[in-house]
Amino acid sequence: MSSWRSIAGWWLLALLVAAGLASLGAWQLGRMHQKQALLDAVQQVLDQRTPQPLALAADVARTRDYDWASGAGRFTDAPAVLLDNQQRDDRPGVRVYRVFQPAATGAAPLLVELGWLPLPGDRQLPGVPRPSGEVQVAGLLAPPPSHGILAAVVAEQPTGQLLATGLDAPALRDRLRQPSLAPRVLRLDPALPLGYARDLDVLPNTLPPERHLGYAVQWFALALAVLAIAALLTFRKRKPDKTTQ
Known part of the structure; x- marks a missing residue:
């Protein structure tokens, strides 16, 4: 037994x-x-590249969706946002974002990703000059990169730039002195002669x-x-x- x-x-x-x-x-x-479903949906958008207005970035009903958008506007004098802990080719660095104000009437400002810059061993942050004048932008409207379960931390640097561990639109809006800020960001088309090294990989730094x-x-x-x-x-x-x- x-x-x-x-x-x-x-x-x-x-x-x-x-x-x-x-x-x-x-x-x-x-x-x-x-x-895989996410990658398939994004690939369909990239294959079609049907341009939508930049104002679509502020549509709260599409906060988690992907669209191809284009339009004219200006980069504001708000501080640059540097997203920390971003790897590219096994090198540490930051992804650079600046506030863009579309020219279309009533369109909310949004963050535009200008690309990736490496960080040296002493982690001295790179300078990010603001593109001047009216420019035409195009790219992938996408949710901001996930910062996981931890709250996004934003720290102002002596240079005036903002170093962030995540992009949280409500928290960034006040730090950037913006009356509003679209919940989606524009990932700039890598073919445009503007910004830094970049791609449209929607699963960076993840499995x-x-x-x-x-x-x-x-x-x-x-x-x-x-x-x-x-x-x-x-x-x-x-x-x-x-x-x-």
């Missing part, structure tokens, strides 16, 4: 552990499908779908391994000991 209780205990523990591992695998699969699939396979394999070990221990426990016969 004690032998059967021991075997039952093994299987209960094994099933609980395997279920936990399988749930982690299922979560990774879910993340894979979410990110691509294939990495999530790899992790899912690992979790499911671990779940199967736990069940296999439980089965092996059960077989050995039930196998007669020939030395006692």
Whole structure:
């Protein structure tokens, strides 16, 4: 009887552990499908490149959506925003944003990503001159980069620039002295002769779908391994000991 209780205990523990591992695998699969759907939607926008007005950036109903937009306007004299902890080609750096005021009547100002700049070892921030005059911009309207579960921190630098760990429009609006600020940012078309090194990768500094699939396979394999070990221990426990016969 004690032998059967021991075997039952093994299987209960094994099933609980395997279920936990399988749930982690299922979560990774879910993340894979979410990110792949995002990439597919963005690729469709990039393939079509149907220009929308820049005013669409302020549409709260499309805060999490992607659109191709273009228009004329001016960069304001608000401080530049440098998004910290941005990797490119395995080098640390910052992504540069400046406030852009569309020329269209009633259009809210929005942050335009000018590109990426490297940081030296002493982390001295680069200067970011403001483009002057009226300019024509085009690019991908996108949600600002996620800053995770931690609140975005914005620190004013001696140069007047803002160093941020995340782009939170309500928090930045006051720091940038703007009456309003669109919730989406414009990721500038890399083909435009303006700004710095950049691309339209919507999953920078995060895992691509294939990495999530790899992790899912690992979790499911671990779940199967736990069940296999439980089965092996059960077989050995039930196998007669020939030395006692």
